[in-house]
Amino acid sequence: MSDKKIWHVIALSLILVMLTAACAPEPVVETVIVPEEVEVEKEVAPTMKACFIYVGPIGDYGWTHAHNEGRLYVEEQFDWLETAYAESVVEADVDRFLDRFVVEEACDVVFTTSFGFMDGTLAAAQKYPDTLFFHCSGFMRAPNLGNYMADFYQVYYLNGLMAGALSQTGKIGYVGAHPIPEVVRHINAFTLGVQEVNPDATVDVRWLFSWYDPAAAREASEALIAAGVDTLAFTEDSPAVVEVGQEYTEAGTPIYTFSHYSPMGDFGPDSAVSGQLVDWGIIYEDVLMKAYLGVYDNSNLQDIDYWYLMREGGAILGARFDEPINPIFEDDLKAVTVTDAFLGEISVYDLIFTRIDQMKDPAMLFDPFSGPIYDQDGNLMIEAGQRASYGELLSIDWFVEGNIGSIPR
Amino acid sequence: MQFILSALRAAIPAGTPLLFGTLGEVYTERSGVLNLGIEGMMIMGSVTAFGVAHTTGNVWLAILLAALAGGLLALLHAFASITLKVNQVVSGLAITMLGLGVSGMMGKRYIGQPLDAGFTAVDIPLLSDIPIFGPLLFQFDPLVYLAILLVPLLWFVLYRTRWGLSLRSVGESPATADALGVNVVAVRYGAVFFGGLLAGVGGAYLSVVYAPAWIEGMTAGAGWIVIALTIFAMWDPLRALLGAYLFGGVRVLQYRLQPLGISPNLLAMLPFIFTILVLVASAGEAMRRRIGAPAALMQPYTREER
Numbered sequence: 001m002s003d004k005k006i007w008h009v010i011a012l013s014l015i016l017v018m019l020t021a022a023c024a025p026e027p028v029v030e031t032v033i034v035p036e037e038v039e040v041e042k043e044v045a046p047t048m049k050a051c052f053i054y055v056g057p058i059g060d061y062g063w064t065h066a067h068n069e070g071r072l073y074v075e076e077q078f079d080w081l082e083t084a085y086a087e088s089v090v091e092a093d094v095d096r097f098l099d100r101f102v103v104e105e106a107c108d109v110v111f112t113t114s115f116g117f118m119d120g121t122l123a124a125a126q127k128y129p130d131t132l133f134f135h136c137s138g139f140m141r142a143p144n145l146g147n148y149m150a151d152f153y154q155v156y157y158l159n160g161l162m163a164g165a166l167s168q169t170g171k172i173g174y175v176g177a178h179p180i181p182e183v184v185r186h187i188n189a190f191t192l193g194v195q196e197v198n199p200d201a202t203v204d205v206r207w208l209f210s211w212y213d214p215a216a217a218r219e220a221s222e223a224l225i226a227a228g229v230d231t232l233a234f235t236e237d238s239p240a241v242v243e244v245g246q247e248y249t250e251a252g253t254p255i256y257t258f259s260h261y262s263p264m265g266d267f268g269p270d271s272a273v274s275g276q277l278v279d280w281g282i283i284y285e286d287v288l289m290k291a292y293l294g295v296y297d298n299s300n301l302q303d304i305d306y307w308y309l310m311r312e313g314g315a316i317l318g319a320r321f322d323e324p325i326n327p328i329f330e331d332d333l334k335a336v337t338v339t340d341a342f343l344g345e346i347s348v349y350d351l352i353f354t355r356i357d358q359m360k361d362p363a364m365l366f367d368p369f370s371g372p373i374y375d376q377d378g379n380l381m382i383e384a385g386q387r388a389s390y391g392e393l394l395s396i397d398w399f400v401e402g403n404i405g406s407i408p409r
Numbered sequence: 410m411q412f413i414l415s416a417l418r419a420a421i422p423a424g425t426p427l428l429f430g431t432l433g434e435v436y437t438e439r440s441g442v443l444n445l446g447i448e449g450m451m452i453m454g455s456v457t458a459f460g461v462a463h464t465t466g467n468v469w470l471a472i473l474l475a476a477l478a479g480g481l482l483a484l485l486h487a488f489a490s491i492t493l494k495v496n497q498v499v500s501g502l503a504i505t506m507l508g509l510g511v512s513g514m515m516g517k518r519y520i521g522q523p524l525d526a527g528f529t530a531v532d533i534p535l536l537s538d539i540p541i542f543g544p545l546l547f548q549f550d551p552l553v554y555l556a557i558l559l560v561p562l563l564w565f566v567l568y569r570t571r572w573g574l575s576l577r578s579v580g581e582s583p584a585t586a587d588a589l590g591v592n593v594v595a596v597r598y599g600a601v602f603f604g605g606l607l608a609g610v611g612g613a614y615l616s617v618v619y620a621p622a623w624i625e626g627m628t629a630g631a632g633w634i635v636i637a638l639t640i641f642a643m644w645d646p647l648r649a650l651l652g653a654y655l656f657g658g659v660r661v662l663q664y665r666l667q668p669l670g671i672s673p674n675l676l677a678m679l680p681f682i683f684t685i686l687v688l689v690a691s692a693g694e695a696m697r698r699r700i701g702a703p704a705a706l707m708q709p710y711t712r713e714e715r
Contacts, residue, residue, distance in 0.1 A: 059513055059520045059625030088626070206664045209673060213629050214620055215660070219423060223664035226415045238624050239521075266523045267622065408672070 045080055048292050050284075051107035052085040053097050055114035056212050062237025062261045063211065067113045067136075070280030074288055081288060091116030098124035102131050109291050111284070112136065115180065121145065130298055132291055137182060139394060144298035148283050148306035150314030151182075153189035153393070154359050155276040157368035158317055158352050159233055159258040160193020162273050163201075165336040165348040166256045166329065167194075167231040170201040173224030175234035175241050177211045179407045181396050183235045188400045189368045190233050195402040197338050197348055204229065205405025214238040221245070225255065233258040242319075245271035256329075258319070265319035265326065273329045275319040283308055307390065310359045317356065325352070369393065374401040416661055421553060422619060424657025426451070426611040428556045430635035431642060431649040432563055433607030437483075439567065439644055440600035441580040441705040445501025446486050447608050448632025449508020450479040454612025456512040459519055459623040466526040468617055472552070475613035476606040482508060483605020487598045494709035509626060519623035528552065528618055552614050557650070559607075564646040576600055580703030583710035593710050608632070637684040643700040656680045 052071050056064035064087060075083050084105055086097050094117045101107045102124065109132045112121045118138035125133045125145040133145045141147075163172050172194055176183045191203045204227065206220040217240035221232055225248060232255060234241040245257035246268035257268055259275030283306050290296045296304070308314025317324040325333065333349040340346055343354060358366035369388035375381050375398045382388055388396070399407060430447055437444045444450075458475035462468050482504055489500040528550035537547040567573040578586040579596045587593050615631070616623055638656060642648040659680055663673040690696055698704075 057513060057625035059516060059623075061521045061622075061624060065520065204668070206667050207673065209677075212626075214622070214624050214627055215423070215615070215629060215631075216664075218619065219419065219661050220664040222419050223661070223667075226412070226419075226665065227668075239622055240620065243620065243622060262521060264521075266521070405668075406670070 047080050047082055048078075048109070048288070049082045049084065049105065049107045050074070050109045050111065050288055051101040051105060052083065053089050053094060053101070053110065053112045053114075053117060054085060054087040055089060055091065055116065056237055057088050058085075060212055060237045061239055061264070064113070064237070066261050066278045067111075067280050070284045073281030074284045077285055078288065078292070080292065089117075091120075094120035095123065102128045108132065109134065109288065115182065132296060132298060132301065134287060134301075141302050143300070143302050146287070146296070146301035146304035146306070148287065148304075148308075150278050150280060150283060150306075150308040150312075151185075151393075152276040152278070152315050153185050154310050154368060155315045155317050156186045156189040156233070157193040158355060159274055159276065160190040160195075161197050161348055161352055161355070162193075162325070162329070162333060163190070163231045163233065163256065163258070164194040164197030165333055166273065167198070167201060169228055169230045170198060171227070171229045172201055172203045172231040172233070173221070173227075173229035174203055174205045174405070175217055175220045175224070175232065175236060176205050176207050176405075177236040178209060179207055181394060184399070184407060185393055185396050186235050187403065187405070188396065191400050191403045192368050192373070195400075197336065199402070202402055202404045205399075205403065207408065208236055210236070212237045214240040217241055218244055225253075230254065231256040234260055237261065239264040239267040242268040242272050263318070263320045265323065268319070269326075270328070272319040272326060274317060274325050277316040277318055277321060279314055279316060282313055305390075310356065311362070311364060317352075324356075325349075375399065376401060376403060412665070416658065416665055419661040420654055420658035421549065422657075423660050424653040424655075425553050425556050426614045426619065426631055427635055427638060427656055428560075428650060428653035429607045429611030429614065430632065431638045431653055432556075432559055432646055433604035433611075434635055434639040435642065435644050435646055435649055436563070436567075436576065436600045436607075437604030438639055438706055439576050439580045439703055440597045441583060441703050441708060441710070442487070442490055442597055442601050443497045443501065443707050444483065444486055444601060444604055445498055445636060446482065446504030446508065446632075447501075447604075447635045448628055448630070449505035450482045450605050450608035451508075451612035451615070451632050451635075452512045452626070452628045453478045453482055453508045454609030455616035455627055456516040456519070456612075456623060457609070458613030459524065459616040459621075460515065462526045462617050463519060463522060463524055463623075468526050468528055471526075471617055472610055472613050476609040479607070479609020479612065480602050480605040483601050483608070484598070486605075487601040490709065491594055491597045491601070494711070497707050497709075505632065513625045516623045516625060520625070522623065524617065524621045526617075527621055550618055552610070552618060560646050560650045567646060577703075579710075580705055583705050583708070584712075587710070587712060597710075608635070611635070634680065637681060640687050640702075641680070641684050643687070644703065645701065 054064040058064050058068040071083055075081055089097050101110050111134045113136045115137045118135055118140050121133050121135045122140040125142040129144055134148055137149050174187050194201050194203055206224055208216045208220055217236050217238055221241045221244040232241050232245055242257045242259050242264045245255040248255040249271045255271055256273050257271045259272045265272050334347045336348045337345050355366055367387050371382035371386040372380060372384040373382040454475035457478040458471040461474050462471035486500055486504050489495045490497045530548045531551050533547040575591045575596055579593050583593045615627055638652045642652040659676055663676045667673055
């Protein structure tokens with residue numbers, strides 16, 4: 001090759017890799033198949049194979065890590081179950097993995113765990129009518145495609161109550177991954193909590209446009225702190241925000257943080273107040289048991305919507321599994337009181353546990369999205385006495401009053 | 410003013426892993442070897458450094474072993490591209506994938522583990538006492554200063570010493586260098602190994618200082634930015650410093666300018682646009698010579714071959 005040609009090859013390959021790098025971290029795909037030992041007897045119990053498609057690496061310590069914990073849990077629960085997974089699957093590339101799991105791996109149930117896998121999953125459900133599909137966090141329907149989600153909005157609301165009570169500056173920051181309804185819902189619930197305790201406080205938002213970029217999360221957190229924020233919550237898949245909070249706290253500037261998805265308390269012993277934890281295991285357990293017993297088949301998943309909240313045990317409060325609130329902040333939370341129309345004067349600490357009881361009640365006596373709720377411009381969005389419906393929560397695209405961030409369109 | 414200083418304060422640590430990687434890649438490419446495996450070497454550095462620091466609590470040992478991990482992976486690339494003379498793009502890409510995979514496997518046990526050990530910021534005497542500027546610009550961790558010190562040192566070695574001359578001549582015209590008695594293979598091995606060492610340190614900076622945590626795939630494309638930066642810096646250590654902090658600054662500004670309605674995507678794109686411009690400008694032979702692209706880049710050397 002001539003010099004010039006080689007140069008073109010370099011230039012082209014570099015542009016190509018930059019494009020790939022810009023779209024997603026280099027995908028590392030590995031499939032781990034854990035074979036069950038099947039003893040040859042006269043009657044062999046039927047086995048079932050469940051396959052999982054993850055959007056991130058199982059080591060992200062966020063979303064994908066939590067789903068994988070759920071997979072490991074069900075694998076332990078059922079001796080008739082075999083599982084396989086693919087991690088770091090690029091959203092546009094999901095079709096290939098769906099084909100592989102159905103055709104080559106002969107999976108009976110396929111779980112796809114990212115909003116961006118939705119269209120691909122629907123297409124696969126139509127292409128392979130004998131396989132059961134479950135898509136997480138979406139809304140597409142087919143006879144053999146069910147939906148499931150463990151949602152955090154109630155927990156974010158509780159975190160918001162704490163943030164409103166603890167923040168000294170009244171400026172609270174939020175690092176958001178993508179401006180999609182799920183994240184907007186969480187930010188709104190958090191803001192509603194903040195405003196209930198401190199109506200003057202504001203919540204500012206920075207978007208990462210990435211589910212997983214620890215360095216970006218750090219930079220966004222520092223940008224918020226530079227703008228005067230002393231409390232940080234987030235929706236993205238790494239502990240970076242909690243680490244920044246811990247660092248600043250150790251250096252003498254207390255920053256209160258709320259961990260997300262995995263127990264991140266150890267990353268911020270002096271900074272993490274509480275957080276949101278998930279238990280996907282109980283959803284997978286329920287789905288697979290029903291599929292195994294024949295309750296679910298390829299004709300009746302059309303209306304299956306798992307929507308696990310605190311009541312169902314899918315969403316849990318805390319930065320550690322056995323500790324809803326970091327004990328070092330208990331006194332501060334007990335010292336701040338609010339006046340509630342029904343509960344009278346009550347400390348924020350007690351309010352939190354009252355709300356938990358109300359939300360866990362089978363009748364769900366309280367829900368954060370209860371009207372009147374106004375948007376940023378003061379328009380009444382949810383009328384007094386009304387609660388946001390499931391459909392409204394799934395498609396929410398406006399910020400509540402008190403939020404000074406913006407949603408890029 | 411406060412805004413600018415605080416952004417500057419954040420840009421320097423954000424650019425430091427890029428600076429380590431770029432300085433190494435400048436040397437590697439100056440010897441005529443393109444190393445697209447930087448991402449893999451950085452991430453191996455990250456996982457090694459985190460593992461060592463987590464186990465022993467000794468951060469300097471962690472940095473040292475991370476450098477070695479990056480260096481060893483670089484030797485693999487050197488063996489493939491110098492001795493076996495395989496396509497350097499393919500070898501580099503393979504090493505990136507290898508590094509990402511192996512590090513993910515090695516790091517499983519460190520997921521979710523906090524790190525107690527770390528560097529404490531060093532105050533530079535006198536300078537750090539300057540009001541406003543002092544605390545903002547002269548109180549960093551030691552690795553930031555190490556990276557800054559490496560810049561003039563590597564510049565001096567490259568342009569003012571016999572070693573540097575050998576390195577450059579091997580990258581420009583290996584046959585001529587060989588005729589003059591320079592051991593082309595040894596120089597290239599050395600340059601690639603050195604590049605791997607620095608990439609390892611860059612990765613270590615991410616997991617031990619910047620994050621500090623082990624998270625799978627945590628380099629998140631930093632290795633590719635390094636390759637772009639090397640071209641952006643036109644294979645010069647001084648411009649590498651400028652470029653790395655500029656890229657770091659752009660990263661940091663993405664989130665600081667968001668409230669003003671400036672799209673972070675636009676800012677995130679800027680470094681790559683600069684790089685593409687440099688690539689376009691350097692498409693012509695004359696321009697390439699002017700910006701200093703090593704003439705023998707990507708060409709395996711075989712003695713007596715025309």
